[in-house]
Amino acid sequence: MTIAAETVDRAADAMVSMEGVEKWFGTFQALHSIDLSVAQGERIVICGPSGSGKSTLIRCINQLDAHQKGRIVVDGVEILPGSRTIEAVRSEIGMVFQQFNLFPHMTVLQNCMLAPMRVRGASREQAEAEARKYLERVRIPEQAGKYPAELSGGQQQRVAIARALCMHPKIMLFDEPTSALDPEMVKEVLDTMVSLADDGMTMLCVTHEMGFARRVADRVIFMERGRIVEEAPPEQFFSNPQHERTREFLGQILAH
């Protein structure tokens, strides 16, 4: 009884809480008993080798991938796989993908206006005003009338961030947002993310940009083979990693 009540309390405080989350793809187990709690306003960076389950972890939070065991609670609402109300939860969670995934048949402005109008029932004027505000915010207001294909990768990714922000998400998930970018465009996207963090946005970022992690993360998480292996504030994570695998990984990633 008391344990159950405690669990609920902890979950209610956290913006995201994962308890004993397990995920299989067929017979392959991609996540092993994941426990993770993200407080409001907290910034977490997740890193780890390819295939370690980083994407799967954050995709379970908005159920792009459904988990099979354990509990996921987002802002006090438990996420149940296959639930009919999943759209309501998703609309509170912003997500930015490695490949941007802008809608190619819509202009930048339309990309940003679609969900607020359809999901939130915003009027066209409201949605457009908001969209322009957030395009300003990611510093590309002048591109509003263009189609995604006419923009550089860095610009597209900033539009994708603006599109997510237009929904006023309670949390933002980033899945390697700079991995598909040419090196000279990485900075403009990271700068945008830093400024989001400075505004107090709750963020979960899968990234290997360790400079970004040092600068904004409250906690850095290292994953391997579907498990959270190490979890620490950045100073400690980088200067004094506890696990051999973390040290190896950092050695590889900081080498270049």
Place this chain on the structure above:
Amino acid sequence: MIRPFGINEAFFIISAIQWTVLLSLTAFAGGALGGFAIALMRTSPIPALRRIASGFIQVFQGTPLLMQLFLVFFGASAMGWKLNPWVAAAIGLTLHASAFLGEIWRGSIETVPRGQWEAAHALGLRYREKIRDVILPQAIKLSLAPTVGFLVQLIKGTSLAAIIGFTELTRAGQIVNNATFQPFLVFGLVGALYFALCWPLSMLSAHLERRLTRASR
């Protein structure tokens, strides 16, 4: 009682084009509705719907169109309904077109990258909005060329309605030929008329195809 092939005979054949066009358009319109439903079922998150649609497609792609027309025409009369050949042909071709258009459009829907679905999911759009605002506008572009290509097949397919007694272009040709015994002239004209209908559409389809490959580069 052999008649010469004259202006009246030619006119009889030419005016039968209207029935070929009408039958094609009816089957295409019906097939568009049916095909849309089939394509949505085929790509639906609900397994039972996917299976039903897939069975429907397999049956109609795996049997000759002529058998499908026979089944509707003779099947209906065996069950006690008297369908006239026009209605039977329209129903048979509509079912046929539903299966083929459904399969073409399923392919187009599935060609839209997964990331588009995921972005739409992540924004909290509901199924109807995902389909209408995000997926279909992209799928339609991809499907235009093969859809027009199928319309050409459908127009040619209407000639089989002649066998269940519907007087469209081909059957008009048969009637005139039975009276005039000028098969080369008669079916030459019939063929030329089909060509006049189909060729511009084939060109259009090829043009759409080229425009799409250019746009995707």
